[in-house]
Amino acid sequence: MRHHIVDTFADARYAGNPAAVVQAPEFPSGAAMQRTAHRIGLPTTAFVVPSGAAEFRVRWFTPHKEINLCGHATIASARVLLTGSDLTRLTFVSDNGVLHARRDGDLIAIDLPTAALTACAPPPGLLDALGTDAVSCAVSSDDILIEVASLAVLESLRPDFAALARQPFRGHIVTAPGRDGIDFASRTFFPALGVNEDQVCVTAHCKLTPYWGRRLDKVRLTAVQLSERGGRLEVRDKGNRVQVLGTAVPRDGVFDDRAHQLQRVTG
Structure with a gap:
């Protein structure tokens, strides 16, 4: 085709x-x-x-x-x-x-559509699979979001993808506060779908945008994804919708x- x-x-x-x-x-x-x-x-x-x-x-x-x-x-x-x-x-x-x-x-x-998040404790084995500690953790209908302490921690992650794939989630969104004009950064892992690390995940920002928007009291935010290829996004929190540019x-x-x-x- x-x-x-x-x-x-x-x-x-x-x-x-x-x-x-x-x-x-x-x-x-x-x-x-x-x-x-x-x-x-x-x-x-x-x-x-x-x-x-x-x-x-x-x-x-x-x-x-x-x-x-x-x-x-x-x-x-x-x-x-x-x-x-x-x-x-x-x-x-x-x-x-x-x-x-x-x-x-x-x-x-x-x-x-904005994705609702519910705060939770990290499920057993999740942090071991990611190789990190969590500042906070929340779940949506299909993914789990984990905040870590810093960009340095986020960049250094080397997950055990086989272990992540055994977790009961479609994807794993790991995020940290940004700096130098960037509001937040993230990495996203989807080993259960055959994609160990997504390069830039828009649907993850349906969770990340309200999460950081409320934290920072902002409706327009700049984000980066720190994958191998990386990407820059502009996002807008519109209540029950998220706009990604x-x-x-x-x-x-x-x-x-x-x-x-x-x-x-x-x-």
Whole structure:
């Protein structure tokens, strides 16, 4: 299947999070989409199908599993669909709800539901698997959020991914206060989905934004993700929604599985 590759949240310092985008008149079978995502091998591949004026159905696959929501691949999809178009806003409809994306200058803005957090004690084995102590811990419906003492602690984490995968969570969001104009930083681990460390996770910021926004008494925050490639995000706490803004930089080629060759994008 022909696809585009887009690096989201990339800037002069950070390489961002890559995603593949496949446009199709209708969804292939789930097995075919999973095979394609595995063959492409990026953190997430989004499959988008037109369903109305400026509206698309969307499904997301990691190399190993379909997932219920992926923000960075939706931002990548918006960049692909808006390029060369007079449209400024798009609606993405998934089985997990509706997402809205729009141009915001040179950035793409995406609007997602805020995720509720409930404070908790660290579950048995979690901190051993992460190799750190926690300042605080909270759970959402599918992820767990752990605050650590500093950026230095966050950067030094070397998790036991096999042990993390045995924890009863989709993902593990580890965060610390920022500095030098950055409000907070994070790293995100999803070994249960076959992604040991996500490069930049938008859905994690549906939890991180209200967590730090209330702590810092701010509705607009700047965040970085300290993965190997790294990324910078602007986030806005809108109450029951979170807006995430970031760059989306298309690579200069499109790979066609059928021909097994890289073709230059024209136009």
